Amino acid sequence: xxxxxxxxxxxxxxxxxxxxxxxxxxxxxxxxxxxxxxxxxxxxxxxxxxxxxxxxxxxxxxxxxxxxxxxxxxxxxxxxxxxxxxxxxxxxxxxxxxxxxxxxxxxxxxxxxxxxxxxxxxxxxxxxxxxxxxxxxxxxxxxxxxxxxxxxxxxxxxxxxxxxxxxxxxxxxxxxxxxxxxxxxxxxxxxxxxxxxxxxxxxxxxxxxxxxxxxxxxxxxxxxxxxxxxxxxxxxxxxxxxxxxxxxxxxxxxxxxxxxxxxxxxxxxxxxxxxxxxxxxxxxxxxxxxxxxxxxxxxxxxxxxxxxxxxxxxx
Ligand SMILES: C[S@@+](CC[C@H](N)C(=O)[O-])C[C@H]1O[C@@H](n2cnc3c(N)ncnc32)[C@H](O)[C@@H]1O
Numbered sequence: 001x002x003x004x005x006x007x008x009x010x011x012x013x014x015x016x017x018x019x020x021x022x023x024x025x026x027x028x029x030x031x032x033x034x035x036x037x038x039x040x041x042x043x044x045x046x047x048x049x050x051x052x053x054x055x056x057x058x059x060x061x062x063x064x065x066x067x068x069x070x071x072x073x074x075x076x077x078x079x080x081x082x083x084x085x086x087x088x089x090x091x092x093x094x095x096x097x098x099x100x101x102x103x104x105x106x107x108x109x110x111x112x113x114x115x116x117x118x119x120x121x122x123x124x125x126x127x128x129x130x131x132x133x134x135x136x137x138x139x140x141x142x143x144x145x146x147x148x149x150x151x152x153x154x155x156x157x158x159x160x161x162x163x164x165x166x167x168x169x170x171x172x173x174x175x176x177x178x179x180x181x182x183x184x185x186x187x188x189x190x191x192x193x194x195x196x197x198x199x200x201x202x203x204x205x206x207x208x209x210x211x212x213x214x215x216x217x218x219x220x221x222x223x224x225x226x227x228x229x230x231x232x233x234x235x236x237x238x239x240x241x242x243x244x245x246x247x248x249x250x251x252x253x254x255x256x257x258x259x260x261x262x263x264x265x266x267x268x269x270x271x272x273x274x275x276x277x278x279x280x281x282x283x284x285x286x287x288x289x290x291x292x293x294x295x296x297x298x299x300x301x302x303x304x305x306x307x308x309x310x311x312x313x314x315x
């Protein structure tokens with residue numbers, strides 16, 4: 001399902017949105033939110049309009065290219081007609097589908113990587129080892145900035161009891177374990193003996209092996225076997241996406257007040273934003289993202305860190 005955006009320079013963004021919403025109200029479902037954001041739902045697509053200081057951001061989405069161009073055309077024509085006191089330029093980007101959405105600009109990405117605490121030699125060696133040992137699967141490893149973020153979160157929460165779902169070769173476990181105090185514990189869940197044997201070797205070398213309890217087996221069984229009490233301070237979910245809703249539920253019940261669950265890959269490379277993607281894991285992630293925002297047990301925030309990271313904090 002393609003989408004396209006336009007960034008329109010103007011001194012009166014809110015005014016145009018109001019005009020468009022009130023004009024469209026008779027022809028389409030048009031809604032103006034309290035923060036000035038407008039949504040117009042046409043038969044074959046939608047347009048979201050967001051005002052900002054000196055510009056108006058437009059997002060058009062539709063079922064196919066032809067319908068998308070129809071939405072763009074209607075919105076552009078009306079905006080140009082309303083702009084009697086200035087000359088607007090409405091330049092839409094080329095259509096992008098969910099699988100080719102660029103979540104972080106590569107220039108920004110590089111800047112982020114070079115502006116957080118650097119990875120030490122051991123983590124850098126683990127990256128190389130993982131690439132050599134696992135080939136294409138090495139793309140599953142979290143990035144260095146995300147690792148630094150995890151260590152920081154563990155420390156900020158003051159965590160002693162942590163859970164990780166999805167160990168792979170151990171990069172994120174090292175980052176979590178390093179944030180724990182010496183008597184802290186990390187329960188690390190994975191199904192792979194092969195990949196976690198690399199993790200075990202690097203945990204030893206990082207000096208954190210004595211804080212980590214590795215459980216090999218389906219993570220849902222490991223989580224369900226945990227005591228029901230609220231004993232988890234922080235949990236990181238980064239395993240099979242289809243089971244995220246189950247992992248979230250088992251963990252959130254056991255989080256202590258103020259405890260944090262961190263979920264990785266909540267954008268699924270952009271596919272979660274594109275309703276054309278209907279495989280089981282797309283549906284599961286979309287459902288979970290919607291559930292968390294309405295879950296009154298937690299406060300949550302979704303961050304554009306790499307492939308999307310959600311933080312949900314137990315109230
Ligand atoms: C994305 S990788 C984890 C990457 C890791 N966090 C890191 O920083 O390198 C996903 C891991 O989840 C594991 N996994 C897949 N299905 C699982 C399941 N049902 N239960 C437990 N682990 C599972 C895989 O074996 C794989 O190691």
